[in-house]
Amino acid sequence: MVSPSSSPPSSYRGRLAPSPTGYLHIGHARTFWTAFERAVAAGGTLVMRMEDLDPDRSRAEYAEAALEDLHWMGIRWQEGPDLDGPFAPYEQSRRQAFYLDSWRKLLRGGFLFPCRCSRKDLEAALSAPHEDAFQNNIKQEPIDDEPIYPGTCRLGNATLPDSPAHEIDGPGNFNWRFRVPDGEAIEFVDLNLGPQRFIAGRDFGDFVVWRRDGVPSYQLACVADDAAMEITEVVRGEDLLKSTARQILLYRALAFDPPAWFHCRLVTDSHGRRLAKRHDALSLRTLRQRGLTPAQILSGEMLAAT
């Protein structure tokens, strides 16, 4: 174990990034535990960042519960909303200025276009079912597997007449999409799952970076924060592999150094279904009330009973 007094601090910076939209469950616990173990093994710093961007779904009580549950698991972090630190604030709801900076940089760089499609327009254009297979034998549709954007507004600076990019101050009431380089292979080597390859325009399309309701997308906020907080390694679930490909494009467009990635296998129940927040019986709260220990939760022995 590295002693902080005798060794220079490691440059490793990892993060825990819960979304306070429900109680954490055993799947989150395992991924966060892995992130914690890797930070400790590297003698590095672990950052707690609360991903409370969605004003409709985020709740303060879930944010508090996440900190408490992870603490109960034995997971410790060195920076966060409860501890402060050099990269505060650590709640995404308080970091809008960072996201606007990145949005502006992308706009100036010519990477974005405003999209006026409604959900209905998109559904109508996408009558064909999108791919149902996914890499690494994930049986369910991954959460970030949105349909390929049909390109309706791609040439769409016409939707902002007389407004060259340098004169636009803010996102206004548009969805803004990132124009992906069609046909380009986005490749990276995941530290856990090995080489990954996604084709822009085929595996994922022009994705939203800013929503018309004034909220940046997960993709933009995640990249802006990981870069600003100098994160060197991102540990998260394998359901986000395709998001990593999208985020690599954002890193490149923003001229930020990308971190390394370590995607964890997802926990499934005894029927092979991925755990979701609605699996209340597997929330850390419930398991703890039933008298289970953190070690039993990490071993997954209770999954057999679900």
Ligand SMILES: [Zn+2]
């Ligand atoms: Zn559109």
